[in-house]
Amino acid sequence: MDIATLIGVNMGLALIFGLMQALTNRLEVADAQESLHKRMVTEGFMSLPSGDNPRIVEHKLSVFIEPRFASVG
Template identity: 45%
Template sequence: MIGTLIGLILMLRDLSDPAMIGPGMALALVTTLYGAILANVVYKPFSEKLRNLNNHEMLMKRMVVEGIMAIQSGDNPRIVEHKLMVFLPPKHRRASSVG
């Protein structure tokens, strides 16, 4: 974004010389292209990875809070286990005697 602004400033600095418009416009367009490439190739995947890590961490914290609340309320350990198994995807759940 800064490169684009610098290119536009160079382009508009001296409008009396038409030869100066081309290099300034070229700089503005090239830096805009580089910014778009960086945003989509580097920063967007990085953002998605951070979002996934955050969602996983929030799920773990929710599970911990649910488990602590169940233990504090005096639930049977098997019931607590069953409550916490709900958070796991079906392929990661193991058979339980509660049911």
């Protein structure tokens, strides 16, 4: 193989690797969000049979939300 072919092959591999890395990162973020959502739902459902006050349930679930997204009051 000549040098131009090697450069082309390596550039193609680098492009594919970069795209796969971006896809992997996106999937990891989506997985983390889905896992958090499932934990929130589970925590909420576990509070129902124990008869917790709705304010206590709200406080338990607010722990999962980042402060910048939480409503004040």
